[in-house]
Amino acid sequence: MAAIRASLMSARSGRIASAVLLALIGLPAVSTASAQADPQGTIVVSPKQQNWVLRDGEGREVTLRGFNVSGSTKLYENDLLPFRTTADAARSAQAMRDLTGANAIRFLISWEGVQPAPDRIDYAYLDRAVAQIRAFTDRGFRVLIDYHQDLYSSHLFNSGSWYTGDGAPKWVIQAGGYPKESCGICLLWGMNMQTNAAVRQAAYDFWRNRVLTTPAGPIGVQDAFLSQAKATMAYLKQKLPAQAFDSIAGFDPFNEPYDGGLDGKTGLDWEKAHLMPFYQRFRTAMDEAGWNAKPAFVEPLVFWNTGFFEEGGMTSVGRLGTRMVFNSHYYDGARMTIDPSPASDGTYAAPMNEIRQRATQLGTAPFISEFGNKLSGNGSDRTPWMTRAMYQAMDSGVPGRNWWDGPAAGGSVLSAIQWQWDIYSGRHHELMNGNPNKVQTDGDGWNDEDHSVVAADDAGNVALRLDRRVLDRLYPSAVNGDTLAFAFEDLARSGYGGAGRQQAWLTVPSSLPRLAALVKDRQYGMLVWKGSATGAPTDLHLPQSFAPSSTTVVSTLGTLNGVPAAGPVKATLEPGASSAHRLQLTPAAQAPRVHFALVVNTAAGTPVTAEQLAAANAELTAWMARKFPAN
Missing domain, CATH: 3.20.20.80 (Glycosidases)
Known part of the structure; x- marks a missing residue:
């Protein structure tokens, strides 16, 4: 001793x-020496342009x-x-x-x-x-x-x-x-x-x-x-x-x-x-x-x-x-x-x-x-x-x-x-x-x-x-490549139990009238990312209020009014969940190019038309060219 x-x-x-x-x-x-190899799925700190992020075993940027x-x-x-x-x-x-x-x-x-x-x-x-x-x-x-x-x-x-x-x-x-x-x-x-x-x-x-x-x-x-x-x-x-x-x-x-x-x-x-x-x-x-x-x-x-x-x-x-x-x-x-x-x-x-x-x-x-x-x-x-x-x-x-x-x-x-x-x-x-x-x-x-x-x-x-709208949020849980921009409008009320004031914070400017009309009084999120050449999907958690059947996606991968269970834009259960879903986005050609995805909860309000979606897509494509020209 x-x-x-x-x-x-x-x-x-x-x-x-x-x-x-x-x-x-x-x-x-x-x-x-017992753990020299990077285990599959381990989170690591990895470079991203001018800063550093967490990435998973597939190289995806993780939130x-x-x-x-x-x-x-x-x-x-x-x-x-x-x-x-x-x-x-x-x-x-x-x-x-x-x-x-x-x-x-x-x-x-x-x-x-x-x-x-x-x-x-x-x-x-x-x-x-x-x-x-x-x-x-x-x-x-x-x-x-x-x-x-x-x-x-x-x-x-x-x-x-x-x-x-x-x-x-x-x-x-x-x-x-x-x-x-x-x-x-x-x-x-x-x-x-x-x-x-x-x-x-x-x-x-x-x-x-x-x-x-x-x-x-x-x-x-x-x-x-x-x-x-x-x-x-x-x-x-x-x-x-x-x-x-x-x-x-x-x-x-x-x-x-x-x-x-x-x-x-x-x-x-x-x-x-x-x-x-x-x-x-x-x-x-x-x-x-x-x-x-x-x-x-x-x-x-x-x-x-x-x-x-x-x-x-x-x-x-x-x-x-x-x-x-x-x-x-x-x-x-x-x-x-x-x-x-x-x-x-x-x-x-x-x-x-x-x-x-x-x-x-x-x-x-x-x-x-x-x-x-x-x-x-x-x-x-x-x-x-x-x-x-x-x-x-x-x-x-x-x-x-x-x-x-x-x-x-x-x-x-x-x-x-x-x-x-x-x-x-x-x-x-x-x-x-x-x-x-x-x-x-x-x-x-x-x-x-x-x-x-x-x-x-x-x-x-x-x-x-x-309130669930504060806590159950759209967010990019794993992005194949680099996230360039993300924002979410939750429309959460200022009080408890559905009480209080509702006010949108993520307001669309008048220069984007088609987009503004589509998301008015609706929860929505916008993700812009630069993909990598791997085959891994980009995942976003879908809040409970975003039921796949009443979720609209406008993106470089396609425009859908209602998200199916298969395809390049699909909804699946979150791993381990019994009811929570994720949106998975997988480009057909995995190349390091820039993508966008607008995700809108369209369960309420006037039904969305194909013409509206086409107009919003055109507006977003032009907006992308202005805001992310180098990518």
Whole structure:
């Protein structure tokens, strides 16, 4: 044991401690040569003209859309996993696929769940995680696994505290000897990161790899985290079938990193000195565990795009390259606190473009692993259009009123995972900080949050809480070649349950009168892409409101009023879905030429005529020649 302790204390112990812990817990070390080949279907970062995107095993540009599962991982009533049973996970996955057409999730796990003692990995916990992950991969989902933490650990908080945390195990906090926690006058739980001495000191120690005296001997706290992370990744690779492992998009090493203390320097200095070295160590752990074909989805300092406190953004760390993804969150801090204004067309174009641009500067693809807003309480009446506006800006960085005049300026379609999908919403029974007198039942069951877009009834049926038109969206899930422009008019109302105002944001200019007449008062989307020479189809998810029989397509591949089940333009079920459809577009001659597809929900309104479609096609063809002449 003395030799083990010495190894764990070594400055080189990132690699040594990993091997030692693997030996201690009975899992053989994994050779880095075990996953050299790119597995079929694996997501990779790939170049695209002036930026970088995610591509699948067929080389198609991929857009990942879905939800975090889930904040229930923060709760002891759920044994620190998203779901209480595998059956719940399967029921949730099926509902998500059918109700929203989502193709990806961020699957939360807990350091405390994985490593309840410094010399022990809880394989039963990981086995339950594997079963829940497979409930999604078996239904065609991509899965981003996330080591989640908030305020570092629940064990920093006393039983009567207003707040709680999640993440680090009890033994880490016991060994740290942290001061009594207190947030003072905190309007939001996140303010603990700035004012709670216990939370700040614990985070400070993690980034500096403080050596803790534990029952297993002295160990650097960051070394311990990386060792169990390597053990976890090796075990997941061993337990997941090859197809399921191919569906793992990558790993998010650390949710919402914050500094705990800048030592008089800036957030950018901290990212360079502490955050990036941690990510490089995690990247090494991924490689040694056989995950070298998958990217790490790395997050900047949590405050970088909030407008508050210590800003970062990774401009000081150099290029991330293709083995890391720039992984940001986006919440509208102003509207969550002091700004009473509603969201509207183009509200979030600037912040989403900042994410696009930052990723390009870092030499990698952008990703948004959290966004959204609360569904109850003060300000929640603005949530439908706030969420709608966020999706709009992730589809295109150009406001709808300007899109038809400058579609190419919209940038890449952003992959994004909304916070959150909790089928236990409003039905929790969590003893906050273990206090039987503070049982949390409402909302998310955690720090008074209520963000879940779904809830289940007494019979277990899963239903959306936010309007389906906001969540179930037309989007290009896989494009054969490069997406040049995309936009979608969802016509979502400003309220809940079909209430509120309806207003089109993607407005067609008067210079396109035939097109304007066709899409007036209708949901529609427009995709422009430059195809490749492969035979893979271009896929767009069709929302439930776009029934194939009443969907009109005007494109370079043909013009159809009603989409058949076969041919170059066809509708098929989404993989793993029982009712959700996708539109598949496959040119007869696979050549690198530019295509367009206008997709319109024509279920309501005056029946569309062949003359209308021919006129719209001619107008769109001329518009393409003007807007994309070089292609």
